[in-house]
Amino acid sequence: MLRRDFLTMIAAVTGTAMIGGRAMAYDPTTAGTNAFSAEDTAFLDEVAEVIIPKTDTPGAKDAAxxxxxxxxxxxxxxxxxxxxxxxxxENLKSAATAQGKDFMQMSADERTTLLDGIAREARTASAEGAAKAKAEGRAAKNADLHWFTPLHQLVLFGFFTSEVGSNEVLRYEAVPGEYIGDLAYNGEPAWAT
Structure with missing residues (x-):
């Protein structure tokens, strides 16, 4: 199932208006025609590929x-x-520039080193932000996170909800365990789930 088809199905189930068989919760766009350029898309593809590289399984670029x-x-x-x-x-591009190169001109190893350092910094800063929020008696917000954390999370979300990520990387079991269709029943209450 395609990601957009899945999202359309969710929208339909949750009560979004359907017109002509199409969910109208959003106006579909294509990459580079709304808030981002084709160069932004290419940049994000390269960042995502560092986070989820192609190995014996598809990488982030394979999942677009x-x-x-x-x-x-x-x-x-x-x-x-x-x-x-x-x-x-922009922060990510600046961090690369501070290393002496444009991110898009860096080698795969240089990109990995850069993002590993930023990810370590993000884990520490986000943990500190969450601890501060807890100490103040409030729920953590995006403002409590390091700038890299939402970008990193969106890479993971995008990959693992894609057709490639969900079908070729993850394993899906509709019902965990064994199905026994003819189970002896002796009158006790039936299972609710």
Whole structure:
């Protein structure tokens, strides 16, 4: 099942208006036509490929995660969250420039080293932000997260909800365990689930 078909199905089940068999919860866009350019999509594809590289299983580029991210952010994020995402992209580009190269010109090893360092920094900063929120007696918010964390999370979400990620990387079991269709029943209460 295609990701957009799945999202359309969810929209239909949750009560979104259907017109001519099409969910009208959003206006579909394509990568680079709304809030992001084709260059942004290519950049996000390269970032995603560092996070989920192609090995004996498909990588993020195989799942077109960059294009997914641009559409998802354009269609689903508020203007403030879109700006936060753009800031994260710019921060990442600046971190690469501080290393002496444009991110797109870095080798795979240089990109991996850069993102590993940023991810370690993000884990520490996000944990500190969550601890601060807890100490203040409130739920953690996006503002408590390191700028890289939402970008990283969107890469993972985009990949593992894609057709490639869900069918070729993950394993799906409709019902965990064995199905026994003819089970002896002696009058006790039936299972609720």
């Amino acid at each position: 995660v960059g294009a997914f991210m641009t559409v998802y952010v354009s269609d689903c994020y508020t203007a403030q969250d879109q700006q936060g995402f753009r800031t994260a992209m």
